[in-house]
Amino acid sequence: MSIESAVANTADYVASQSDQKAARLHDQYQKVKLEAEKLLAERNLARRALQRRADFVVKVGADYQCPRCWIEREKRSPLRPLEGDIMACRECGIDIQVD
Numbered sequence: 001m002s003i004e005s006a007v008a009n010t011a012d013y014v015a016s017q018s019d020q021k022a023a024r025l026h027d028q029y030q031k032v033k034l035e036a037e038k039l040l041a042e043r044n045l046a047r048r049a050l051q052r053r054a055d056f057v058v059k060v061g062a063d064y065q066c067p068r069c070w071i072e073r074e075k076r077s078p079l080r081p082l083e084g085d086i087m088a089c090r091e092c093g094i095d096i097q098v099d
């Protein structure tokens, strides 16, 4: 193989490696970007927790409401009585001792 061919083949190899690296980095970037967007959305929801606490209504109609579902996810979920003096939320699984 001539020197010219060897250098050209090496250039092909280096370019191919760099191209594959670019594809891997792009995939990593997309994953990180998606994770960053999720974190921002989660942060924005958490930042509004005190306001949602202020807006929280303990009882809607006959149903006591789950504070965690409302404050963390802005979702109204009824609490249901369990045995003993416990109210429970089926959505998030919180148990609240009420005696």
Ligand SMILES: [Zn+2]
Residues within 6 Å of the ligand: 066, 067, 068, 069, 070, 077, 089, 090, 091, 092, 093, 094
């Ligand atoms: Zn809940």
